[in-house]
Structures are given as structure tokens and as C-alpha cells.
Amino acid sequence: SSGINAEYGKRHNLNRDVRTDLYSGLNTWLRGLKKAKFHGGDTPDMADIEMWGMCSAFHGMPCWQDAIEKTKIERWYNRVEKHLQKTSAVGLSSANPTQVAGPVAAAVDA
Numbered sequence: 001s002s003g004i005n006a007e008y009g010k011r012h013n014l015n016r017d018v019r020t021d022l023y024s025g026l027n028t029w030l031r032g033l034k035k036a037k038f039h040g041g042d043t044p045d046m047a048d049i050e051m052w053g054m055c056s057a058f059h060g061m062p063c064w065q066d067a068i069e070k071t072k073i074e075r076w077y078n079r080v081e082k083h084l085q086k087t088s089a090v091g092l093s094s095a096n097p098t099q100v101a102g103p104v105a106a107a108v109d110a
Helices: 004-011 018-033 046-057 062-070 073-087 102-109
Strands: none
Touching (some): 018 062, 018 073, 062 073
């Protein structure tokens, strides 16, 4: 890797293969959950929502497929997404984060 990637990696003390750092970060997150469903315990807290948002940014990309194969992040991610779909007035999902669903969609379509 050269140019910007190499400079960024040096500055942030990343491995040459940044996916290794991604897996390490995801595993650190999962270890922090201990045996809880969420960082917030029985329900997601702001840390869960922020981490879910970060993961949803690369959901559907090859690096996401690699991450779910090399870590156990998918179960946690799906739990948070399911909770958000149940409780969100907007009904966003990682499958289509810009598509509005639920009560808001009905109001927009009216």
C-alpha cells in the first residue's frame, strides 16, 4: 500500500492489512459486551446505536462479509437492527438506510 493509505496507517498505528484492525476492533467490542445482549444490557444504548451505525456504513460490502466470517459481530448487529426496526418511527435498516418505512412512510405518501 502506498500514498494516502500508507500514511494513514502509520499515523493511526494500523496494520498493513487494515481489515485485521477491523476484526480486532469488532472483537474488542464483542468482548466488552460480556454476556449481555447489548452494551446497554437488555436494550441498546447510545454506544450500541453508534457502533451499529458504523457497521451499517460498510454493510453489504466485501469487508462486511469478511467481518462476519472472521468475527461474531453479525448476531449482535442483527439484534440491534431488529430492535431499531421495532422502535424506530422512521424504520431505517441497513439493507436500505435511505428508504423510509413505517409510520413516516405512510405520512410521506399521503
